[in-house]
Amino acid sequence: xxxxxxxxxxxxxxxxxxxxxxxxxxxxxxxxxxxxxxxxxxxxxxxxxxxxxxxxxxxxxxxxxxxxxxxxxxxxxxxxxxxxxxxxxxxxxxxxxxxxxxxxxxxxxxxxxxxxxxxxxxxxxxxxxxxxxxxxxxxxxxxxxxxxxxxxxxxxxxxxxxxxxxxxxxxxxxxxxxxxxxxxxxxxxxxxxxxxxxxxxxxxxxxxxxxxxxxxxxxxxxxxxxxxxxxxxxxxxxxxxxxxxxxxxxxxxxxxxxxxxxxxxxxxxxxxxxxxxxxxxxxxx
Numbered sequence: 648x649x650x651x652x653x654x655x656x657x658x659x660x661x662x663x664x665x666x667x668x669x670x671x672x673x674x675x676x677x678x679x680x681x682x683x684x685x686x687x688x689x690x691x692x693x694x695x696x697x698x699x700x701x702x703x704x705x706x707x708x709x710x711x712x713x714x715x716x717x718x719x720x721x722x723x724x725x726x727x728x729x730x731x732x733x734x735x736x737x738x739x740x741x742x743x744x745x746x747x748x749x750x751x752x753x754x755x756x757x758x759x760x761x762x763x764x765x766x767x768x769x770x771x772x773x774x775x776x777x778x779x780x781x782x783x784x785x786x787x788x789x790x791x792x793x794x795x796x797x798x799x800x801x802x803x804x805x806x807x808x809x810x811x812x813x814x815x816x817x818x819x820x821x822x823x824x825x826x827x828x829x830x831x832x833x834x835x836x837x838x839x840x841x842x843x844x845x846x847x848x849x850x851x852x853x854x855x856x857x858x859x860x861x862x863x864x865x866x867x868x869x870x871x872x873x874x875x876x877x878x879x880x881x882x883x884x885x886x887x888x889x890x891x892x893x894x895x896x897x898x899x900x901x902x903x904x905x906x907x908x909x910x911x912x913x914x915x916x917x918x919x920x921x922x923x924x925x926x927x928x929x930x931x932x
Contacts, residue, residue: 649839650691651847652684654705654714657696661737661828665715668734669694671928672850691843702831703728709833712840718826719805723766727834732848734828735855741766743821744812745801746794751820757781757801763793764803773823791815856930859904865914865922869896878913880906901927 656662669676675688686693695711700723702716707726715734719741743762745751754777761782764770774781784799791811793799805826806812806819830851836844867875869889875898876885885900898919907924914922 649837649843650686650693651713651840651843652693652695652711654695654697654702654711654716656699656702656716659699661699661715661717662696664736664828668736668851668854671854672847674847674850690847692847700724706831706833711833712836713830713832713844715828715830718829719766719769719824721829721831722824722826723768725768728831729834730829731832731844732830732851734830734851737828738826739805739807740825741769741803741823742806742819743801743803743823744791744806744817744819747816747818751818754779754821756820760800761798762801762803763790763799765790766803769823770803791817853929853931856932857927860901860927860930861904861907862899862901862925862927863907863922864897864899864925865919866890866895867898867920868918869894871917872896872898875914875917875919878910878917880910901930 655665666676674690674692676685676694677688682696684693684695695705697705697711699716699720702711702714703721703724703726705711706714706728713731714728717737717739718733719739721728721730743757745756749756757774757779758781761784762770763784763786765785765787767783767785770783774783784793786793786798790802790804792815793802794817795815802817803823806822809819812819830848832844872887879885879900880902885898888897888899889895890897904924911922
């Protein structure tokens with residue numbers, strides 16, 4: 648079977664969340680070594696560790712077959728790679744920020760200003776679309792310090808919690824895009840590699856479907872079954888089994904954890920007892 652090569656960020660939050668996803672998908676990598684290329688022991692996959700901004704290029708050029716990269720880097724590099732799946736983690740936003748003491752009057756504030764950024768292409772497209780003329784100063788790393796040292800009037804950078812902006816006496820004034828981790832692929836994969844990718848996607852989706860889902864078991868009065876089922880937002884129809892005690896049934900259902908807390912009072916009011924909530928590792932539909 649052909650081995651699929653996936654490009655992954657070498658360190659940082661995206662690395663941590665990507666490796667956790669692969670582990671939860673049942674893929675075991677050789678441990679104890681930090682090599683550039685790491686094979687899996689139980690799946691036709693090898694992991695290529697790169698800088699995040701090199702991943703779109705490596706996938707477009709076929710150095711890697713697929714990659715997991717932030718949407719911000721994918722948009723910035725504009726390489727010929729296809730988005731296969733949005734993964735929903737490593738979320739952040741790309742925003743314009745200015746010194747907090749400045750009065751912001753709207754997007755026209757940036758006319759004639761110097762903006763420091765590591766994402767010049769995204770910023771250039773946005774400013775052109777808004778009809779704003781500004782001087783873009785490209786910086787790699789520590790963009791947030793630029794206004795404080797007189798290098799720029801404003802910045803355009805990644806914002807997660809906003810604490811870095813506060814530390815550097817900046818305020819967020821415009822959100823240009825929201826970003827999350829993407830699974831991207833080379834435009835042309837062999838039939839064998841596409842089959843491996845399909846299996847990987849199946850595993851990832853099974854893991855993600857189970858997130859925040861709970862397997863709930865409860866004992867309920869048989870006479871109240873219809874009413875209880877009516878308030879349960881479960882998948883398809885719940886499983887119902889009679890108990891030895893006459894007039895009682897055991898009801899099993901999969902629901903979202905947040906939904907469960909919304910309806911727990913209704914279940915108890917309808918006579919549900921012995922409610923047991925269990926985590927779900929994988930879910931296959």
